[in-house]
Amino acid sequence: MTDVMIHGDRSLPIYVQLENLVRDKIDSGDWAPGIMLPSERQLCDTYGIARMTVRQAISNLVAEGLLTRTQGRGTFVARPRLRQPLSKLTSFTEDMRDRGLLGSTRLLMQEQMAASPEIAAVLAIAVGAPVLQIQRLRSANGHPMALETSTLRGDITAPLRHEDLEHQSLYRLLEERCGVRMLRASQELEAGIAGEAEARLLEVAPGAPVLRIQRRSLVLWQGQEVLCEYVRSTYRSDRYRFYVELER
Amino acid sequence: MTDVMIHGDRSLPIYVQLENLVRDKIDSGDWAPGIMLPSERQLCDTYGIARMTVRQAISNLVAEGLLTRTQGRGTFVARPRLRQPLSKLTSFTEDMRDRGLLGSTRLLMQEQMAASPEIAAVLAIAVGAPVLQIQRLRSANGHPMALETSTLRGDITAPLRHEDLEHQSLYRLLEERCGVRMLRASQELEAGIAGEAEARLLEVAPGAPVLRIQRRSLVLWQGQEVLCEYVRSTYRSDRYRFYVELER
DNA sequence: GACACGAATAGGTATAGACCAGTAGCTGCA
DNA sequence: TGCAGCTACTGGTCTATACCTATTCGTGTC
Structure with missing residues (x-):
């Protein structure tokens, strides 16, 4: 850069x-x-x-x-902390940096589309409302780590329509270009099995175990707390562990 | 002033x-x-x-x-805001109750043994020091949900040596009998594949995806913060999702 | 060789002044 | 009455400068 x-x-x-x-x-x-x-x-x-x-x-x-x-x-x-003291909402790049790895991204798809009923339900918007969908292959130190499909509200991300999303942090762009402040996210994790296409992209055998993560991100936009992003990620489980700290 | x-x-x-x-x-x-x-x-x-x-x-x-x-x-x-913990350290029974399910337990193994080098490293105790190891099959509404192997420091859990651990909450016993207060835990999650024995106990096909969770629990004991428990769990991924909230 | 000392250079504290950018309340026109 | 626009605030950004204190390292002395 x-x-x-x-x-x-x-x-x-x-x-x-x-x-x-x-x-x-x-x-x-x-x-x-x-x-x-x-x-x-x-x-x-x-x-x-x-x-x-x-x-x-x-x-x-x-x-x-x-x-x-x-x-x-x-x-x-600073030397990357080995353990994050709390559960922090981070971008992929930040997450990798915390693990002492160098994150990189390959943009597989970037498309403006109309919200499907499922997406509309998750993001609490109208069916058919514009959304920005991005599919990215995430790598760490050059090796495939995760496949990530993000769907964002089209009205909020309008300024990013023709932006290069391969070499820039999406979260940074959201904050700098869209007037958005990331607040928090809820995540669900489950184990799964890599499908054909996933396996090819992640360079694992079909049937290999993967960690599937769904994230819904809440942001502050125009003074309102709104759901802005829904992400489905598939992580290679041989390379990635999710770490979380719990309090009584 | x-x-x-x-x-x-x-x-x-x-x-x-x-x-x-x-x-x-x-x-x-x-x-x-x-x-x-x-x-x-x-x-x-x-x-x-x-x-x-x-x-x-x-x-x-x-x-x-x-x-x-x-x-x-x-x-x-600023108006003081009470911050609720984002992720709560709960026992299996509490976790199931939060999900609207009834948790039950089958005790598979309960043994006083000497710490292996690996266990000693995790719990920060001497190799050969006494530890209490418990293996339990956890069920929700009567159906197998997770297989759980807990290893606890023997000196702290000495009062539990002959206790019935099948029908009582381990965390409750730790707090009531051992003078321990649960503080927090760090967890690591990864996806895996069910092995033969696991599959049989969890009633899934060998090779089915499972969520593996490792937990290290920190407690307050005799005025000291000490690592007390190390748990390895295997959850059926078709029945269990891990939920966590993250903050920016 | 060991050590005291001082110079160079790092960040830490503090000043005074300038202009920009939001907010809210007032003023006056339509 | 309603509201557009002015104005007097607020915090936000930025400059240029000064001197302080902590660290490092070289120099010179013993």
Whole structure:
């Protein structure tokens, strides 16, 4: 990914642009865990922005747990936590990063369509209402990990109609382009057997065990809590375990 | 509490002093939930400090959840919200009840043994230390649902040595007899294929998909947080789905 | 070789001022 | 009366600068 020009897009605050830039460097593996970032003053010079602005971006990323910093030493890319303290709603890429893996995506299908009765029921919209359906093959370190079919409300995702969804985080686009804030999701997990087509894409034998996950995501959109996304994923069970922490 | 003079104590950063001051006002009930704080510029004047310094203090308190703010409206004392745990640590019987089913149990094995190296590693105890191992077939409405092998620390569960574990809740006995309080557990879920023995007990065909769950339970015992239990369960995937709620 | 010291450099705190962007209430016109 | 638009707030973003403190490492002394 080429460097996003800071100041290039006046619609986003500079500190947000810098955050995204750093996130991209980390997601792409360009900045590996443990690596020291350029110093704050260096970043100011590089991008021609004030130090307080740099600090705002860095502070947010530190709060997110993506970076750590020590006075006198520097700012570093955090080593992925082995265990997430709580059950967090994450994107595939974030999930892989937490596991110390590099996530990548192949877009298999991206289509604007009319909601089927089933989809309409799940998303609580009218039958025939526009939805955006995306099918993606998710890989970790280059090896197939999961097959994912997402269906999103068409009205909310209208700005993404002609967006490249292969190389960008869908959740990031939703938040940045659609004015959506991800809130929470409910997931159901069950075991299954890989079908013919799935098996071929996931590069496993037909009949191999897979973990099927259904997710319904609730977002804040135009001040309202609405169901926005329904995802059906099929994970290779030899490569993926779902981890969750429960409290009494 | 009397107002702490900002600048009075040079040993603490001004923004920290302001944070404490606001916290005190809220704790003392002086500023009730829902009340609007003085505007940032007003706080600058009142305490003779810069707006960026005020903002740093306020931002930290917002991140803490103590305050909320809206552009154009102001900064407000947050209404304390009771957070219900997203995922609850439950016993099998409780889980079934939540699903509207009647859980029952058949005890297959109950044995005091010495910890194998694997078990010792998981429970963080010495190899050869005493453990209590229980294998139970769990049913819902009379139909087999899961096969469960629990391994518990022998020293903690000593009072249960000759207890009837077929008709009593293990978690209840742990709390009532062993002076243990269940705290939380981490679980890992994966898909698998039923083996011969499993299939026979679960009354499914060998090779049927199953959901395998590993649980490590943390308890409070004699004032210490300790790992007490390690459970491996195999659930029929045609009857059981795991449900979890995630937050962003 | 061991250690004290200081320079260079990292992030941490704080200032003062500027302008942008939402919100709400007031004013005055239709 | 109803409402469009103005205005005086609010927090949001950003700059430029200054000095503090912690870390690191090289230098020089003993």
